[in-house]
Amino acid sequence: MEYGNNTLLREETPSEKISRYSQLLSGQLHRLRQELYPPEAHKLLRSFSSVDVARLIGVSESTIRQLDLDGEGPTPTRLANGRRSYTLQQINAIREVLAARKKGDEAVNILPRRRDGEKLQVIACANFKGGSAKTTTSTHLAHYLALRGYRVLAIDLDPQASLSAMFGVQPEFDVEPNCTLFGALRYDDGRRTLGDVIRPTYFDNLDLVPANLELAEFEHIVPTAIASGASTGENIFFRRIRNVLNEVDDRYDVVVIDCPPQLGFLTLGALFASTGLLITLHPQMLDLASCNQFLGMSSDLMAVIENNGGEMNLDWMRFLVTRHNPNDSPQTRVVGLLRALFGEDVLTSPALESTAVANAGLEKKSLYELEPGAIGRETLKRALESMDSVNREIEDLLRSSWGRAL
CATH class of the missing domain: 1.10.1660.10 (Multidrug-efflux Transporter Regulator; Chain: A; Domain 2)
Known part of the structure; x- marks a missing residue:
């Protein structure tokens, strides 16, 4: 209870308190970004x-x-x-x-770009559980492929917009209404083309479709669209992402989608559109149990889609062990279990736990953006070797899908 000018002021409601904290944090994040990227708050790639x-x-x-x-x-x-x-x-x-x-x-x-007859590669990075390094993986993969000479489109499909933040885009300040993938997926007259919501980044040949909270609206409009008959045939919800990607098929070689940490309509659409599925997994028993639930639910929902005329066209599916500490005995046992169960569907290279990744993340950067000398030379070298090994395996999968010699 607070007093001011002899007037009894009412206590904040929980919603008001949360709103106040949200505004305080949002303002501070905006100030921090201005300090990191002055004077125009735009990121630049190192030379x-x-x-x-x-x-x-x-x-x-x-x-x-x-x-x-x-x-x-x-x-x-x-x-x-x-x-x-x-x-x-x-x-x-x-x-x-x-x-x-x-x-x-x-x-x-x-110059490894697509040739005639080679289809657009769409990689969905997914898991049921937060904290599995999906965004870290998606960011580093998109950066790696752009540095290798591919034309890349990164799509942030998570309303929390962590991937967007890694590209220096603050959702509440930099993303206008109807400027996420939702704008291209919606069923009403407000729908835009995918090209309208794509924006260039500070990486040459790497574009971004940013995210913000409006993406969550897709989960609400789909049931209404189904009930009204708008979500049928080619317009059915699980074909929606694949169809909008067809609008820009000739502009890119690879699309990297950072999926939200739940199995909703957005994630199902991403899975249906994908040619490759990357499931990130932190090697802990709780994460393993959560991954089991993700696989079970995914299987059931994909079967429903297939039974309703949806054809999945995955060229490959791989599990990626993330934030792995090879000196941690319980983690090592979990990795061994995964390899015993899933064989070659587990990427050979794990993404090792590293202070370099954590330190880069504090500046909203990938390892590929760090200037030499930004952190300890050997620490950065080991982290880059690990990340390069992971991404090189994924690149080999892309090349194999195109029928190219490895």
């Missing part, structure tokens, strides 16, 4: 040395230097120490130059 460029493209550093000396390709920035510095956009321009000199597989390895 890359000629050594980095050679490693990303898969050629020798001397090849990169010679291009510059010959005046071919983009002109790099010269640093004070005389070394060359390249943006990702310049790296992709170099890929174009080098690929034009090659034929067949050599050209494809340098």
